Amino acid sequence: MRENDRAIVAFTGLSHAVVHTYELSIPILVLVWLTEFPVTTATLGSVVAVGYGLFGAGALPGGVLADRYGPQWLVVGCLLGMGGSFLLVSLAPNVPTIALALGVWGLAASVYHPAGLSLISTGVHDRGTGFAYHGMAGNAGIALGPLATALLLLVFDWRLVAALLAIPAVLAVGVALTAEFDATAAVSADGGTEDGAGEDDAATTEETDAPASLSAFLADSRTLFTAGFALALGVVAMNGLFYRGTLTFLPDVLSGYLPSVTEYVRLFEPGSAMAEEFDLAYYIYTGLLVVGIGGQYVGGKLTDRVPVTTGLAGVFAGLCVVGVLFVPAAEAGVGPLLAVSAVLGFLLFAIQPLYQATIAEVSPAGDRGLSYGYTYLANFGVGAAGAAVSGYLLSAVGEGGTFLGLALFPLVGVVLAVALRGRRGTDAGAA
CATH class of the missing domain: 1.20.1250.20 (MFS general substrate transporter like domains)
Structure with a gap:
């Protein structure tokens, strides 16, 4: 893979892992909330469904925003929103506040997939390999996120664990702010993809249509x-x-x-x-x-x-x-x-x-x-x-x-x- 490809894959792969770490840590925390708050499984299930529902429903407007403003900074906003939502979870005094925090998480997380995949599709020449590494990173978050959450709960209070879970988002934002890559390196001037063209011939401007x-x-x-x-x-x-x-x-x-x-x-x-x-x-x-x-x-x-x-x-x-x-x-x-x-x-x-x-x-x-x-x-x-x-x-x-x-x-x-x-x-x- 080219240097630009590797930079994009590293950025999107880390972000993808963070998204799914949060997604799969929520069911672990649900077990704690059932004992922490006077709430039924039906009510708490509805609360969690709000976040997961927005995770899917927000993907379409997220795709529009990715085309309008560019995917790179939209991913950064996604990471900041997810980290902030888990800080809000750590401070939640009641179930309505948890519902609000999970709603914020769902909205923030929903923009990731259209933005991240758009970035790979327009910036990575070895697109298939880029999608593969991106998916593998997501699976790492899927598998290790809930395991890490469960292990942390053996040692720390759930509020501290929720706050600690904001750290991966902060680290990913740090990577984003220091990463340098061309988000349109694989897009030719006429809007097609360049399978064999060099980076010097790639378009250098963001799509704005x-x-x-x-x-x-x-x-x-x-x-x-x-x-x-x-x-x-x-x-x-x-x-x-x-x-x-x-x-x-x-x-x-x-x-x-x-x-x-x-x-x-x-x-x-x-x-x-x-x-x-x-x-x-x-x-x-x-x-x-x-x-x-x-x-x-x-x-x-x-x-x-x-x-x-x-x-x-x-x-x-x-x-x-x-x-x-x-x-x-x-x-x-x-x-x-x-x-x-x-x-x-x-x-x-x-x-x-x-x-x-x-x-x-x-x-x-x-x-x-x-x-x-x-x-x-x-x-x-x-x-x-x-x-x-x-x-x-x-x-x-x-x-x-x-x-x-x-x-x-x-x-x-x-x-x-x-x-x-x-x-x-x-x-x-x-x-």
Whole structure:
């Protein structure tokens, strides 16, 4: 990778890890708030849903802002907002203040993905590799964030832990303020991407043709929504539905198939309080997320070696197989369960660089932030329905039926990826 590529990837990778560190630390803190405040799980769940809802809903206006003002400083604002929100959490005297703080976090975090991905797509020449490293950094935050929060809570009061969690954002801002890179180094003068051009030939000015009014926003959206872009959004939505559907209740599902930890290691006495508290499912779940780091890397490399639609169809097909085989493998024993869980984690995250690169290929560089805004509205917004779907299926048809039902999402994804490949071929022929 070129020096400019490395600088952008380092900046966005660190920021991505911070975003997901906060996202996954919130459920750990929820356990503390349930005992700290006189609140029911229903009320606290609604409070948390405010932050997560804004995390998805704010992606679209975040994309507009990224195109209007440039992604680099929008990411800096995102980091400052997230760090400030957790400082507010640490000072919260009651649940309404926590709701406000999490709302601030959701709004601040929502702009990251359209801004960060826009920066990679316009500034990094080795785009696939850039997306891969970016995704791997996000997975590091996903896996290590909740673990670090849980370990800190063993030593410190939750308020101090929340304040300490603001430190990663401060460090990331420090990196941003000292980093030097060209945010448009991979964009040619006519708005296309330069796969083989040198940095000296790259455009040196920010894109400024972002929508400045509602009518302009609607006009840009109509222009953006070609058949290819609509198909690509369908691919993203299918990924989001399967992702949320499988991961939301996966720890609970794993618990039903795993024996007590004392059957394997003598960390605790059987029947002791510590043995009861130590849930092996949580650590297998964390391991699954760690395996996803490798999936991100491989998926990113694939974008530079095969057509992205081919990669999407292949990974979706693999997820279909995993959905069909997950429960039979779990019922076969711990070994098969660990194996199918590892494959699930690998494939769930291998697909992310592929669809991110697909969006970049079917959208103009000047509307890249807007395109990623729609992308993460589909991924986080539409995808959130996957949790409701899996919850209903678990209560109605059990675990076997749930995974078979969820396998329909990647199956539709295969169809959409093939259709997108055919559409791009038609468009190329027409050109």
